[in-house]
Amino acid sequence: MKNKSLVSNIGIRLLLMLIIVTFLCVLNPKLSVAQPIVLGVPISRGYPDGVDAERGITLAVEEINAKGGVNVAGTMRPLKLEISDTRDLEPVVPVAEALLAVERLIIEKKANFIVGGPIRSEGALAAMDVLSKHKTVSILSAGVLSPAYHKRIADNYDKYKYCFRTTGSVVPMIGGAIGTFESIKAKKGFDKAFIMVQDVAHARAAGNALKEGLEKKGWKIIGYEIYPTGTTDFSVGLSKAKNGMAQYLIPWFDMPEVSILMKQWYDMKVPSLPIGYIHALQDEGTWKATDGKVAYSVVLYAKAGSVATKAIPLSEKFVPAHKKRYGMEPRSEWTSTSYTVVYILKGAIERAKSLDPDLIIPALEKTDMMGTYGRVKFDPKSHQIIENGDPKETAVGTWAQWIDGKRVIVFPDKIATKSLALPPWMK
């Protein structure tokens, strides 16, 4: 009898406590466990680009959660990452794999938003229909430089309005590159170039556009060669560049074997300045790994921010934060873009005060904030990030040159920290 009353006593007390806690939670949202906002991240985790993007997104999410999360109409909700491997950068992996990853994130993981990838244009373009079908807002922040992406949005806004992109397109990239080459021509008098590109769609498109654009400006293109992915000998092309007295060597490669090109260029002392999209050389560890044979190479980053510059204050906060978190500086441009993308989304959610795509889309279209690569604004018709070369006005790419083991920004002029240097054998 005594035991029974003890049990009922404890039971009543527990019930009372439960009621009080529930009451307090209802009154004070800060005490409640808010439902997280799920960010689905479909990326190729087995490749540096995917890992780089994942690092940027993770760092931003950790920072935001440490400050309480995202304020959705007065409720602070944490961000939760669901990362899925698209394998889209792996050779011979079908596009369907990337689509499956995106759909799994939306259906199984209940992702509220998709950020990051897929990284290959083919995968991202195919995923647009999946995003449209599920009415899920996506912001690409790694890879996908194809102009077809924002053209599809502009051509069929109602269907593809859920898709945004911060990586940029190869068209403004080439426009910027030609402007940079013209600027060097004005300073150094160079007008002979040898173009070497990888045999993949974006590089071939870039090579063709560069050749056409430079020839229109009166440049002499000494040679234009296309190399299969995985090429391990560039001696013939380099000899042609040397014999043709090319002053520029313009490589456009995203394959790791491009380091062989740079080592051969250095060993053969080819009197042409390597300047182009040399993705493997973006990594901070490249100098040590190549024994400094990347010296004087000028590397294009599709977006700034992964190399700190005073002209973009956020990049000066982001790069040390990345180094503290991962023990190294950001390896590629996609770390910077993927870090900023989370803040872009946070801003839009807070302005929309909702996760409803119909409210988020106009909020994203009105984005106007400073990111790690300049001012972030979207074209409301094509959802393409706006860029032109001034970080105070728009997003910018950057050209960094390897000098004495460091990447120093040499272009665009508005964010440059040093002027372009030439290798001793070119002087």
Place this chain on the structure above:
Amino acid sequence: MNIFIFGLVNSVILALMASGFALVYGVSRLANFAHGALYILAGFATWLFLNRLGINYIGSIFLSIIIVSIIGGAIYRFLLIRVKGMPASEIIASLAIGIAIMELFRWRGFISEAYMLPPFVAGSVSIAGVVIDWQRLIIIGVGLAMMLSLWLFTHHTKVGLSLRAIAQDKHASMMSGIEPDRTAVIALAMGSALAGVAAVVILPLGNITVETGYMVLIDAIAVCIIGGLGSWAGVLAGAFLLGFSRILTAAFIGPHWQMVVVLLFIILTLILKPSGLLGRQKELEERV
């Protein structure tokens, strides 16, 4: 001259890549599709010993070659021996082991473009007006030395002679007391060691990536198909044919046609002489 020198380098590189694959097939009739994986295993192991454990470069190289050799032998002793005599199963099993090794590296995060080995000797030299780095010249030297050593080994040592005996006539050599499984383990271990030697001399030219493993396997198979599976002279012929045809294609047609030329050679070889230029698979003749 430029084409001759770099063509020679590329040919020796292909011969080095294919020699281990050819040795294993020549002796044990086993197409070791884990060959490319063992190649990058040697590269990553050397990198780890050098950069993580602080072992000196020469020590790292020897250690990684020994480890790869042991792993190669173990692959036959514990796995492939169970599917011996079933060619399709042998290929599937060895390919599965190879993919597992390569993807293990990807899974463990070995995907940065900064995994590189330093050259043995830095700098370059001018030969007849062609500037070439020392590492490529070392590759030529190592390639020639390896071919000579292999010839001496297979012609003047007891183990080498037993390898040749098995390659020539398995049943007759068994009657002479040669144990085929033990010989196959030795062949796998030696083939893997050759993959390791190729890796440590070739990889300083570029970087170590998982994809390199797949490409090395494809190149090794291409050389062996064209030259003739199981024939040393065939390996050399195939390597030189591919090496020079690639550089001539790059110089006079365009670098992006190189792969087309390789595939064309493979197709032509398979149509005109299925056993390869110098292959004698169906004849009871010397294969090692």
